[in-house]
Amino acid sequence: MKSIAELDAIRKKALNNMKVKKENQGYRIIIGMATCGIAAGAVPIMNTFKEQLEKRNIKVPVSMTGCVGVCRLEPMADIIDDSGNKTTYIMLTPEKVERIVQNHIINGQVVSEYTINSTQAIF
């Protein structure tokens, strides 16, 4: 690293890469992959997301991140759309993922009963 300008250039490019893009159906999927997430089964969840997207010929980036602190709700995934809306899905199973890809990613319909706000009883 030679200068701040060099750092800024990397930053600009990275921000652009992280942007939710139209050719990616306008979505980005981020899966919680800290110890808590992985212990709760985040790896098969990530695989299911990728398989489901592939099966439907859909290109949406699937990335990972750390722990947000509600480890008992893992595995979790955030779906971010191109207007910046974030939906957090909790306690995922491969079956739930299939429905989320079908309803949310393909048809733009949030699967409310799987979101973090569906747990009003706990929160």
Place this chain on the structure above:
Amino acid sequence: MHIYSSHVLVCSGTSCTSKKSPELIKKLEEGIKRKKLDEKIQVITTSCFGLCAEGPIVVVYPEGAIYSNVTLNDIDEIINEHLVKGRIVKRLLSGNNEGNNSYESADFFKKQVRIALRNCGVINPEIIEEYIAYDGYQALGKVLTTMTPEQVIDKVLDSGLRGRGGAGFPTGRKWLFAANAKGDKKYVCCNADEGDPGAFMDRSILEGDPHSIIEAMAIAAYGIGSDQGYIYVRAEYPIAVKRLNIAIDQAKELGLLGDKIFGTDFSFNLELRLGAGAFVCGEETALMTSIEGKRGEPRPRPPFPANKGLFQKPTILNNVETLSNIPIIILKGADWFKTIGTKKSPGTKVFAIGGKINNTGLVEIPMGTTLREVIYDIGGGIPNGKKFKAAQTGGPSGGCIPTEHLDVPIEYDTLIELGSMMGSGGLIIMDEDNCMVDIAKFFLEFSVDESCGKCPPCRIGTKRMYGILKRITEGKGEEGDIETLEELAETIQAAALCGLGKTSPNPVLSTLRYFRHEYEEHIVNKKCSAGVCKELLDYIIIPNDCMGCTKCIKVCPTKAITGKIKEPHIIDQEECIKCGACLEACPFGAIIRK
């Protein structure tokens, strides 16, 4: 048979037909043919989807996209965007993303302020560019190109940041001591040993945002004049270790570690050292001894590490969470940092909430938040309608805070006044079903196990105290036990070599301070009203409720229950080992525990 790669299903149910779906089919087929896609895409008419109100309905497979209210004008867009380019036409979907369903909108997060955890759950920790996208390494750049080492230390001093590893020592002051110490070689160390039972905020930061620690350590090194750092992390954190290694490699590759960083003369290298998980190795002098490759035992202080630390050279050691605050303090300034938290404890603290609470998890709150807010607003209260009894902070070095102090703001000094301490951030909630003598015994047992054995007060003293507590919980407590406990505690506090020993009596002293009556109840009445201490409980059969079914007789492992069929049974208290098997077996609820 011809295999199509896509199918377009158009509804021809009564309702959709009346809304002109046959014309849609015609236009679709013509358009597909024109694009020469008719070998690949087949148009199929179907019966009613049950979505008549939103008809006409068109569904495209393999994606399964459901388009509603489709008009003739929409067909070209479906063909050009979806069938040709593979992009779903979002505006025609029947769904809508209503409401805010992000985790940030949940009550659990509303009172939180995320500084140390700012990137956890946001960036991909294995991609350095994502950290850079979120202002990563900007602070290091600013420090190296525009600030002197003195200015860096001044800024940290001014921010009032205190060590998050437990003791709360001002970070800037620690750095200043090391900067002023004479020496050709100096070291920067990060304490990622995280030995407090139940605490996992450091792991979370290392796994979710490893670059923030690397950046902070480089800033610290510039401040004190060091070129070498070590991160001491426990081997039980394999994912943290893996991501730290990836992060270090990426930082080296981009020249953010190594020589001539940002084109200056500053060089910094970083290595990991794996700890084997001994609690005492989290203590600063033991940690450094362990990095040197020796058995992890503490050494007497003074000399303090700032003058003679790792390899006898001036050294600073900071906790993971402390360090994660540094880059953002440099970027946003000390004044900004001081607006968060309290005057004496600026900033935030991450707590791992566990025990008898609805929302367990990691929370980052401004210092000065009350325990009541943490337990009821963030934590969602105590499960099953039970009553709050106490909160334990500071793990085996800390103590408990009872109901009457629920409204005390959480900061370093108030917790010490209450006989507890901040510790590294474990927060265990206890309800009426927890026995405080048992809790004290639990933490003391931890200290007995983890004592390194170097100094007698800790090695022998904690064992003696544990023995007394064990007797008390077994119903063999004697008059004078409490006084002996207090005497031992005082001696250990005064004479132990390191923090482990010095603080190990705290759980006992603090439960004695607030729950002395529970100790007395155990010793004098041989009772445990929380119903935890097994030996102090009696299992009794209520004659009127007992149907004489003999189920309990059959499950009792010591044949302590006798009685004829259809007549009330009796438990021989001498033979009973209080296993509870009979209580579970009784179909009539005739057996109680008292």
